[in-house]
Amino acid sequence: MTGAGLQSLEALASAIPNGASVAIPPDYSFVAMAATRALIRRGARQLQLLAVPQSGIQADLLIGAGCVESIECAAVTLGELGPAPRFSAAVSSGRVAIKDSTCPAIHAALQASEKGLPFLPSRGIIGSDLLKVRTEWRVIDNPFPPHDPIVALPALKPDVALFHAPFADRRGNIWIGRRRELVTMAHAATRTFVTVEEVRDLDLMDDETLAAGALPSLYVSVIAEAKNGAWPLGLAGFYEADDAALRRYAELASSEAGFARYLGEVLGARQAAE
Amino acid sequence: MTGAGLQSLEALASAIPNGASVAIPPDYSFVAMAATRALIRRGARQLQLLAVPQSGIQADLLIGAGCVESIECAAVTLGELGPAPRFSAAVSSGRVAIKDSTCPAIHAALQASEKGLPFLPSRGIIGSDLLKVRTEWRVIDNPFPPHDPIVALPALKPDVALFHAPFADRRGNIWIGRRRELVTMAHAATRTFVTVEEVRDLDLMDDETLAAGALPSLYVSVIAEAKNGAWPLGLAGFYEADDAALRRYAELASSEAGFARYLGEVLGARQAAE
Amino acid sequence: MPPRFSQAELLIVTVARLLEGVEHVAVGASSPIPGSAAFLAQAWAGGETRVTVLGSRRNNDFTDGGRELFDCAAQGRIGAFFLGGGQIDGRGNVNLVGLGHYPNLDVRFPGSFGSAYLYFLVPRVILFREEHSPRVLVPQVDFISAPGTSAPGVHRPGGPHALVTGRALFSFDKTRTRFRLESVHPGETPASIRATTGFDYDDPATPATTIPPDEKTLALIRGPVRAAIAEVYPRFAARLVPPEAA
């Protein structure tokens, strides 16, 4: 790749400052797990996570490792493997502040930033206690008939969007396929950091079929290569999730001591590769 | 293709009723010109065109042929070939009603329908005379600091979205590549009518690369095959515009008599093929 | 002799019956039984019912990112959806956030997901919770992730249609904002339902017994339905066939 965008995984992790608000995708959508481990290795602190709109092992790991000050999300869960233990413990104890939300509210608030708008209206929500605890959300009058009440969601503008993708081209365009929440994240965020399986010597924009799944380099600040960078999660269409590794996480993370053991096992073992 | 979606071009044109509001894409984005000729042949009347967000020869042809009662658009022009003569004449004389708009307002109003919202806010516009002539647009207070005035655009929900695409798959999914205004149009419209160069015996969703550029059949009501269906416009990545034919249109359409001659030449000559 | 069936199979067929006539069923996170029910309804409809399963590649044609499910629902293109709940109360309110006084919860659940939106917009929302106990079915939820009903004037084309638990099937009466017991599952009685339900509800003079799946339906569940659900819920699919049928 030409240009200054390509950096090492460590450099990428170091460029995400402590205290940054960081938007992350859901477990089924191109999660930057290698970068997550690099953030833990560098001892990131006080991150303000924004799950778009939910997270799983990524948020749980960062929370367990003490990297997180607050999280805004519609949910954090390990799916079929049960609740996210470090998330549940940290939020119940108040150690990590939570801004409870609902999936479409997070999508809409990012679209507000994408459009440079102060807010986007949203259907639903009225009557939910979310409206009580999210005191910054407003109910306004729909200015058109039937002039019904409608929720106005203030724009969310993350400092950083962070995800993993199958590949970048030599100009720094990223192939994201149909994972278009990544496009919204990148448009909304001030800076976008991407790890990729590989940099390919081609131009995504030369081929309309590939271009259809491309995020233009215009929105991308830093790219780092990370083979199997979504592990132990999968990368849809490229590799499956590592079921045993996820189960191992769910087992160990259920206690603080177990979580520490997991970190020791995984950070050490994968450091060479990453 | 399996399913009831595949029809003849004539059937597709007949299924668009007189008086329908019809959303059409800009000249550079997959315009259903063969279907446009079929609409003229069937004598469509009182169409309410919505250019997303501008149009060229397609709107000019429909207006010249008397199919149009009103048009909402940010612009109609033949580009390097000059103004759109039938549009200019019909709008100046008041024979066709115009709702002047601006490109992002049309995109936003369609996104409002896409989200089932009564309106979407928009930046800009305040101080433009568009706000005076579009009496249904409202200026509301941004409910968040600095509480500045902001325009609320009521949702646009076309009865029909009409466009041409390179191909459909056997399940009725449409490949639209990076022409994503077509996705917004289809999401916003009640029904979507698509002509395609061909129906291919594959499933777009089986291949993540192709899926990235697919509009799911969920949003598509009718598909018809039309070879060179964008002619005389091009189909980006598939064929170029027919420059001579476009020039011929611009020359003839500058007078009503010339326009009638053009219709005679083109509708007759292409009927067999379409 | 009637066929033997599992609890899961009874619940799948019970939920599937509620999906009749729905053109497009969407299935959210952590929903193996509702997902299986959607595939069963699809099989009954000769494949004409569209089923979209979150997290699936084979049964998810969305190409506009995470927001498409919600936009699609707001467009009126989704006929049925499922919600669970750590707590569900007698007015149809659901709690997916936690137990206790927010934010200092005694037990934290994963979160509200899309409930605070889809519950308003999808015409036929089916509440599904296998555990039927006073702990889950409460007089009033600790936190309203999504309300069962809305004040007049609030845009709300959607809402609760039915509640399926491991013991019974309830319908929801939007006018009375109350559940009504429709049928008790085999082995349960009106009294056992009353005893294990924390909220008040209406019941008919003689509640029906939930009709078990017949042989043909069981074959569908153990065949194509199991195959379809296995993609997203492999552990659940592995448990779906009773040992004696293996």
Added chain:
Amino acid sequence: MPPRFSQAELLIVTVARLLEGVEHVAVGASSPIPGSAAFLAQAWAGGETRVTVLGSRRNNDFTDGGRELFDCAAQGRIGAFFLGGGQIDGRGNVNLVGLGHYPNLDVRFPGSFGSAYLYFLVPRVILFREEHSPRVLVPQVDFISAPGTSAPGVHRPGGPHALVTGRALFSFDKTRTRFRLESVHPGETPASIRATTGFDYDDPATPATTIPPDEKTLALIRGPVRAAIAEVYPRFAARLVPPEAA
């Protein structure tokens, strides 16, 4: 002997000078000279300036549909854009709709395009109109497609930066909401500009003459710039090389 150059080449270089330091220049519809200027600025910056041309395939990396240009501008990621105008007035208002009393116009123009949005959001909007006459540069436009300035309190990070015509270069003073004559093109005088301009403007004691393109710049225009603009404006590109240079 100074090199010979065409009017188009003079305008290209004049516009390109206004793009210095801009990271991303976007070029809208019907803009061959601004488009060429953007490519010239890109060549001067060693390729580091990003140029997005509407209607181009080679110079348009947008993949989010027609709205992306506008969203991108609203995000602050577009530094410069161009607007024309059937009429432009002394307060920087532009009219792209028509002449006469709306809606019964005497002359209809194509329409406002994205002007009513981009003029508010792009920091450096360059007004470009080759015809410099009292017909085009009027005291007050008949229809304000987009206003040159906004009331205090209206969100407006962008606005007019300069006006380039076939006769002169003006800057725009946002505080005074007036144009200022910066330079007259070769062959023009302060008096000829005053005579052909329908609105009032400020002028310096001794207005400069617009500096013509040098040999090196002309080589860029006739080489890579011409090649790049030919994709979208083939007719314009064909006219770009003066006959004597062919």
